[in-house]
Amino acid sequence: MNQERIVAVGLLTRRDLGLLGPTFDRAWPVEETPSFSELLRAIDDADRKLADRRPDKPHQS
Structure with missing residues (x-):
């Protein structure tokens, strides 16, 4: 079995x-x-639901 990890799907x-x-x-x-x-x-x-659960990032100055 190939041991390469999948790093992205697009x-x-x-x-x-x-x-x-x-x-x-x-x-x-x-x-x-x-x-x-x-x-x-x-x-x-699913992406929207994940985004709703993420804490807001601090504003950059």
Whole structure:
């Protein structure tokens, strides 16, 4: 079993992949289906809930 740790997962456009260059070689396409929009909505909802639980950062002067 490969012992490499996953450090990031992202949703990228073809343009994003092009900007990352040819050395970025681990991309799996996601078909856009009705459930894909629901997945994105669930991710956004979870992110908002996490943000609501974080204490406010001190203001920088």
